[in-house]
Amino acid sequence: MKKRFSSRELFELRNDIPVDMLIKDGLQIPSKISDGVFRFLCPICNEFQTSVNPATNLARCFRCERNFNTIDLVMSVRRSGFKESVLFLKHMPGKVSKQNSRQALNALAAGIGQPIPQGLK
Numbered sequence: 001m002k003k004r005f006s007s008r009e010l011f012e013l014r015n016d017i018p019v020d021m022l023i024k025d026g027l028q029i030p031s032k033i034s035d036g037v038f039r040f041l042c043p044i045c046n047e048f049q050t051s052v053n054p055a056t057n058l059a060r061c062f063r064c065e066r067n068f069n070t071i072d073l074v075m076s077v078r079r080s081g082f083k084e085s086v087l088f089l090k091h092m093p094g095k096v097s098k099q100n101s102r103q104a105l106n107a108l109a110a111g112i113g114q115p116i117p118q119g120l121k
């Protein structure tokens with residue numbers, strides 16, 4: 001059994017799938033917005049003392065004091081092994097890459113407040 005995943009592949013699965021989308025749509029974990037914070041039912045302790053950090057794309061349970069990346073979440077919720085969880089993420093229906101929207105946003109942000117290029121004056 002030689003099938004391994006490249007670190008790049010794993011990096012992409014951890015970072016390009018928005019963790020809140022995985023919680024809501026991919027794994028269908030009960031979730032809610034309270035006080036403007038996205039919260040989900042922790043698969044370990046079944047409490048809503050949680051939040052997600054879009055900057056790191058990690059989900060956190062304050063009660064368990066645990067961070068979950070996308071792969072950890074799948075393993076915890078589906079009680080599946082690492083390889084199986086990675087395959088689940090790779091083949092998740094409706095998987096949307098965060099990269100496209102983020103690139104578009106970055107391009108937009110870069111255009112704001114920038115001096116007008118010489119040629120266009």
Ligand SMILES: [Zn+2]
Binds near residue numbers: 042061
């Ligand atoms: Zn917990």
